[in-house]
């Protein structure tokens with residue numbers, strides 16, 4: 001699909017910030033005008049700071065004429081952060097190669113939004129909704145919800161199209177079916193994970209003995225253990241493993257997620273801050289418990 | 295053996311150039327052969343702070359482009375003849391610094407000097423990347439406020455991953471945290487983060503704490519790096535920091551709220 005098909009959107013803004021199915025925001029890029037993108041997004045964040053400040057976002061480059069180069073991508077990510085957003089993942093279009101996307105953005109790759117799945121079944125709300133509407137609508141969602149899980153990206157395109165247009169039950173079964181068995185062994189990290197850095201333990205657990213800073217992301221298909229301060233984002237069960245758990249010795253994350261169910265800082269009880277905490281997915285809800293002797 | 299030390303931060307206006315000039319003088323005063331290089335193409339601040347702006351003929355970009363030799367471009371400091379300045383270009387565009395060129399010039403500097411200080415531009419883009427890329431050590435300048443701390447954290451992450459040493463697996467870059475523009479008064483009223491707040495968030499001990507001080511501006515205007523103003527607290531704090539970088543043990547000063555005693559009111563600290 002070409003950008004022209006989106007009509008008025010492309011004429012006015014170089015990108016669009018809209019809320020996806022589960023409350024996660026997507027930045028859909030129309031034109032690689034980096035300065036305008038930053039200005040546009042900064043405006044949006046400024047209009048709804050409580051909701052959008054530091055919101056995790058998926059970047060969707062699928063409507064661009066061509067992908068940005070390495071320097072433009074670095075600039076783009078820096079500008080999204082400068083605008084107050086936290087790039088979390090990149091959406092994979094029908095003809096993009098997930099490995100090169102992952103390389104380019106240094107972010108996990110997830111399935112594209114349904115908009116581009118079939119040219120005929122364009123979602124009316126996706127094409128026509130103005131950014132301000134999407135923000136207003138999103139305001140009701142609050143600070144917890146579900147992230148699209150990476151498993152979607154690994155299903156064949158046809159099936160993905162089906163599973164993205166469906167109700168929640170359909171998705172959960174598809175996710176459970178495609179969740180791979182964890183690889184033996186864990187990924188061990190003994191150095192700090194700092195703002196802007198990301199670590200992904202593919203198919204296994206992630207064990208970190210140093211601090212995870214605000215603005216850093218640690219992701220595992222299995223469990224995540226942080227034997228220090230967890231101030232960044234932690235996403236366990238990234239391929240949909242609902243039995244994955246998160247442990248942190250000093251719990252003050254920006255976001256925790258298991259198998260796509262997530263909670264943002266604002267919805268984490270203040271009373272748990274700084275404690276040793278275990279995060280468990282229980283009946284599609286994240287359960288946070290303090291653990292260990294105090 | 296030579297050492298390349300980058301002075302960096304992510305955020306602008308936190309005191310990188312002020313610190314670069316003072317650290318360079320601090321090493322020179324200890325007898326080291328020192329060069330200090332301005333990577334902030336287009337701004338050219340370092341030569342002003344060093345007080346040699348009138349003697350800039352050739353600059354860093356001229357050397358890279360082969361318009362002159364390194365020797366022609368280096369400006370000898372009037373106070374220490376073992377200290378030289380390589381100024382940034384004021385006119386040319388930021389892309390004038392090439393990775394090759396920077397590598398060549400730093401290599402040549404390593405042959406001549408023991409300590410090479412690289413004054414980084416702000417940001418995390420090209421200029422800042424090149425300034426840190428060949429470093430052996432880094433001084434990360436941070437102010438006691440949230441956005442500066444966050445930017446420093448990001449820069450520490452880049453130092454650990456996006457430098458020549460990191461990429462070659464050549465051992466990590468030594469990281470020093472330098473907390474500047476610190477005001478114990480504002481910490482006590484809760485307007486500013488404390489030393490321990492910053493240390494805890496970044497997971498690093500500070501190598502020095504430079505108080506917010508009028509003498510910094512006065513020194514800049516006079517073209518005398520503040521470390522040479524031995525009466526000022528900022529100058530003394532910079533000297534302590536350089537001493538610690540050289541391995542000396544010095545107690546931290548100027549981090550506690552001053553008692554408002556009579557003497558203090560009469561002679562007032564700056």
Ligand SMILES: Nc1ncnc2c1ncn2[C@@H]1O[C@H](COP(=O)(O)OP(=O)(O)O)[C@@H](O)[C@H]1O
Pocket residue numbers: 303305306307308309310311312313339416474475476504505506507508510511514528
């Ligand atoms: N300790 C300090 N006390 C007061 N002012 C300071 C201090 N350190 C730096 N400044 C002032 O802050 C401004 C920015 O300093 P500069 O060294 O140019 O920062 P940078 O190189 O990081 O952009 C200058 O006006 C400088 O005089």
Ligand SMILES: [Mg+2]
Pocket residue numbers: 310311312334339414415
């Ligand atoms: Mg400067």
